[in-house]
Amino acid sequence: SNAEIGLIGLGTMGAALALNIADNGFDIAVWNRTAATTKAFHNDAGELAARITPTETLEQLVAAIAKPRAIILMVPAGAAVDEQIAALRPLLDDDDLIIDAGNANFHDTNRRAQEAGDKPFLGIGVSGGEEGARFGPSIMGGGQRQHWDRVAHILTAIAADYDGTACATWMGQEGAGHFVKAVHNGIEYADMQMIAETYGIMRDGLGLDHGKIAAIFAAWDKGPLQSYLIEISGKVAAATDPQTDAPMLDVIVDAAGQKGTGRWTAIEAQHLAAPIPAIEAAVVARNLSSQRDLRAAGETLFGTGPHHMPHDTLSIETLEGALIAGKILCYAQGFGMIAKASAQFGWALPLPEIAKVWRAGCIIRSAMLDDMADALAADPDGNLMHAPAFATLLKERHGQLRQVVAQAALHGIALPALSSGLAYFDAMRTARGTANMIQGQRDFFGAHGFARVDGGEGHHGPWGS
Numbered sequence: 299s300n301a302e303i304g305l306i307g308l309g310t311m312g313a314a315l316a317l318n319i320a321d322n323g324f325d326i327a328v329w330n331r332t333a334a335t336t337k338a339f340h341n342d343a344g345e346l347a348a349r350i351t352p353t354e355t356l357e358q359l360v361a362a363i364a365k366p367r368a369i370i371l372m373v374p375a376g377a378a379v380d381e382q383i384a385a386l387r388p389l390l391d392d393d394d395l396i397i398d399a400g401n402a403n404f405h406d407t408n409r410r411a412q413e414a415g416d417k418p419f420l421g422i423g424v425s426g427g428e429e430g431a432r433f434g435p436s437i438m439g440g441g442q443r444q445h446w447d448r449v450a451h452i453l454t455a456i457a458a459d460y461d462g463t464a465c466a467t468w469m470g471q472e473g474a475g476h477f478v479k480a481v482h483n484g485i486e487y488a489d490m491q492m493i494a495e496t497y498g499i500m501r502d503g504l505g506l507d508h509g510k511i512a513a514i515f516a517a518w519d520k521g522p523l524q525s526y527l528i529e530i531s532g533k534v535a536a537a538t539d540p541q542t543d544a545p546m547l548d549v550i551v552d553a554a555g556q557k558g559t560g561r562w563t564a565i566e567a568q569h570l571a572a573p574i575p576a577i578e579a580a581v582v583a584r585n586l587s588s589q590r591d592l593r594a595a596g597e598t599l600f601g602t603g604p605h606h607m608p609h610d611t612l613s614i615e616t617l618e619g620a621l622i623a624g625k626i627l628c629y630a631q632g633f634g635m636i637a638k639a640s641a642q643f644g645w646a647l648p649l650p651e652i653a654k655v656w657r658a659g660c661i662i663r664s665a666m667l668d669d670m671a672d673a674l675a676a677d678p679d680g681n682l683m684h685a686p687a688f689a690t691l692l693k694e695r696h697g698q699l700r701q702v703v704a705q706a707a708l709h710g711i712a713l714p715a716l717s718s719g720l721a722y723f724d725a726m727r728t729a730r731g732t733a734n735m736i737q738g739q740r741d742f743f744g745a746h747g748f749a750r751v752d753g754g755e756g757h758h759g760p761w762g763s
C-alpha cells in the first residue's frame with residue numbers, strides 16, 4: 299500500500315506509460331479491465347516488475363496506493379473515462395487525484411473538472427505515441443495548479459527532455475492541457491499534409507522515384523526543416539514491401555484515417571473565429587482522401603493532370619523553401635488560435651512554454667520550434683509571422699511557395715494545405731482587402747450597415763428601391 303501512483307488501462311499507451319513511470323524509480327500500482335492483460339503486463343515487465351503492483355480489482359488498486367492518492371486513467375476518450383471516474387470516486391478519499399491522460403475533448407475535461415468540484419482532477423494531453431509514452435512524451439497539463447504540483451515531479455521525470463528542460467508543463471485551468479494537445483494534433487495534421495503534398499509534386503510532377511524522394515527528405519532533415527515528421531517521411535519513402543519488393547508507399551492505400559483530434563481543432567477554430575485555413579485544409583484533405591470511388595470516377599470523367607513538369611520547372615531547393623514557408627504559416631495559425639482561445643476562455647495560456655513543450659517527445663518536434671519559443675517569448679501577443687526571424691524567412695521563401703502553388707495548379711496537382719497557407723499569407727499582408735464588397739452585399743440584401751473609411755458605423759448604401 300505504498301505505490302506513489304496508480305494507473306488504469308494497460309493498452310498501448312497505458313502500458314508504455316506505466317513502464318516509463320517504473321523506469322524512473324516510482325512504484326506504481328496498475329489495474330486493467332481485462333485481468334489477463336494485467337498479468338501478462340506484469341510478467342513481461344522484466345526487472346521493472348519489482349516496482350509494479352498488479353491488481354485485480356479497483357478496491358485492490360486503491361488500497362495499493364499511498365495517500366493522498368493519484369491515479370492516471372489511460373482508457374479511450376469519451377464514455378470510458380466517465381465510467382471509470384464514476385467507478386473510482388466512491389472508493390477514493392476526497393483529496394485523491396484523478397488524472398485523465400487520454401485524448402479527451404477539452405470540453406469534456408472542462409465538464410469533468412466542474413463535476414469534480416473540490417475533488418482533485420487533472421486532464422493531461424500526452425503526445426508522442428507509444429514510443430513517447432515509454433521513453434519520454436510531451437505532456438500538456440490542465441486543472442488546478444496545486445493538483446499539478448502534487449504530481450509534477452513524476453510527470454517531469456517521465457517526460458521528454460530538451461536540453462535539460464522537461465517537456466511537461468501546466469497550461470492552465472480545466473481543459474487547457476487537452477485544448478493545447480488538440481491544437482498540437484491540428485498542427486500535426488497540417489505539417490503531415492504539407493509534407494505529403496511536397497511528396498506528391500516530387501512523385502507526380504517531377505517523376506522522381508521513391509529512393510530519390512527518400513534521399514531528398516533525408517537531406518532536408520539536416521536543414522531548417524529538421525523534424526521528426528521529415529525524418530520518418532524519408533524512412534517511409536525508403537521502405538520496401540517485404541511481400542512484393544515494391545516501394546512501400548506504392549502498396550499503401552491513399553485514404554487517411556483520423557481519430558478526430560484534428561477535426562476538433564478545426565471545429566473549435568470556427569467557434570473561436572480563429573483563422574487556421576492550413577489546418578482546416580489538412581482535415582479536409584483526410585476526409586477527401588477517403589472518397590476513393592468518387593476520385594476514381596472523377597479521373598475517368600475529367601482525366602487527371604497534366605502532371606508531368608519539365609525537369610527545370612521546380613528545383614528541389616524551391617520545394618524546400620515552399621515547405622519552410624508553409625510550415626511557418628501553419629504554426630502561425632496554430633499559435634494564433636491558441637492566443638485567441640486563451641483570451642476567450644480566460645486561460646492565460648503560456649505560448650512560449652507551449653512551443654518549448656513541443657520541442658521533444660511529441661510528433662511535431664522540430665528544430666524550428668526552438669526558434670518559435672524564442673520568438674513567442676520576445677512577443678507573446680504577436681503573430682509568429684511578424685517575429686523578426688520568421689519574417690526574414692518568409693520574405694526569402696514566400697516566392698518559392700508561390701512558385702510551387704502556381705506550378706502545381708498549372709499541372710493539376712492538388713495542394714490544399716500549401717495553397718491555403720499561401721492564401722493566408724497574402725490575405726494577411728493586404729491592408730485593403732475585399733470585405734468592403736461583402737459588407738456592401740450584406741447591406742444591400744439585409745440592411746446590415748457598414749463602417750465608412752472616413753469614419754462612423756451603421757451607414758447604409760444608396761441601393762434604394
Ligand code: NDP
Binds near residue numbers: 308311373399401428
Ligand atoms: P488501447 O486501445 O490500446 O487501450 C485501451 C485501454 O483502455 C485498454 O487497457 C482497455 O482495457 C481499456 N478500456 C477500454 N474501454 C474501457 C472501458 N470502457 N472501461 C475501462 N477500461 C477500458 O488505447 P491507447 O492506449 O492507444 O489509447 C488510450 C488513450 O490514449 C486514448 O484516449 C487515446 O486517444 C490516447 N492516446 C493514444 C495515442 C496513441 O498513439 N495510441 C497517443 C496519444 C494519446 P481492456 O484490455 O480491458 O480492453
